[in-house]
Amino acid sequence: MKRWLGPLLVLGVAATIGWYATLAAAPQVIMARAWDRLAEQAGVNRMTHSPLVTASRQTIVRPSPDLAYSVCAFDLSDAPLAIHAQPVPGHYWSLTVFDHQTNVAFVASDRDSKGAPVDIVLATAGQQVPVGVQRIDLHADKGVALIRVLVNSRETFDSVREYRNQSWCRPVG
Numbered sequence: 001m002k003r004w005l006g007p008l009l010v011l012g013v014a015a016t017i018g019w020y021a022t023l024a025a026a027p028q029v030i031m032a033r034a035w036d037r038l039a040e041q042a043g044v045n046r047m048t049h050s051p052l053v054t055a056s057r058q059t060i061v062r063p064s065p066d067l068a069y070s071v072c073a074f075d076l077s078d079a080p081l082a083i084h085a086q087p088v089p090g091h092y093w094s095l096t097v098f099d100h101q102t103n104v105a106f107v108a109s110d111r112d113s114k115g116a117p118v119d120i121v122l123a124t125a126g127q128q129v130p131v132g133v134q135r136i137d138l139h140a141d142k143g144v145a146l147i148r149v150l151v152n153s154r155e156t157f158d159s160v161r162e163y164r165n166q167s168w169c170r171p172v173g
Contacts, residue, residue, distance in 0.1 A: 032100075035073050044075050049070045050068070052065060067149065068148070068157065070146070073144050074169060076141045080172040081169055083121075085147055093110050093149040100139075100141075119133065
């Protein structure tokens with residue numbers, strides 16, 4: 001029995017290290033794949049307003065068919081990024097910024113803004129932003145900003161689109 005103790009201990013340590021490495025790396029790998037797909041389809045540092053999701057048209061796994069998505073895959077390596085989220089009256093909406101590890105760096109919704117637009121600037125350390133703007137500091141250059149609007153019925157989608165098209169993201173400067 002003693003001769004199995006050493007190999008079992010080595011196996012346990014290796015399994016623990018493998019498990020931890022997987023947990024540590026998974027968010028970055030997931031976000032890198034998602035960022036690449038979104039950047040390829042929609043471009044970088046620009047807001048794209050997608051049509052309602054169907055089973056045959058989905059970029060991200062398991063999107064909600066009740067939500068209209070607007071997405072901005074961003075890269076802050078050249079400049080900070082300004083984001084403007086236009087509220088959609090009578091509809092739940094939210095703006096969420098995810099960093100390179102899928103962490104939520106910022107979130108605001110219709111309940112937070114009370115009908116006013118949300119304007120933020122994403123920046124990394126050392127980048128200058130205009131005075132008076134809400135600065136959101138990120139530890140890495142890449143991430144995704146996502147606006148979701150609850151579409152009460154497919155018949156209201158055109159009126160929702162009118163407001164969504166007023167939301168944008170673009171480099172500062």
